[in-house]
Amino acid sequence: MSHTDKAPHQPQRMCIGCRHSDDQVALIRLHVRAVSGTDTPSVHVDTGARAGGRGAWLHPNQDCFQRALKSRGFARAFRGQVDTTALAAEFTIACSATENVRDQHESGSKI
Ligand SMILES: [Zn+2]
16 A cells, blocks of 8 residues: 555546546557648657647557547547558557556556
């Protein structure tokens, strides 16, 4: 029973894949960029987590990514049709970059 386990005012964000809230630092921020010649903007990983505009959040794992695709979480988060073609590769890279955060997070649970 430690009372220093967790920072008390960690901002929370909802993952658009599993739709669970988590610490902002444990999630990857996504944002959309306009694409010239089409009305459909494309989704990208916001590596600095500070790009302007509408954002969405995903846990750094492929499960949540696939769930967001299947449940149309992207369209819901960005209020319209978006192109996620470029995101798949970017997201995979972002996942491996955040493995440390994920390890911390999953260290309490067993599958
Ligand atoms: Zn998730």
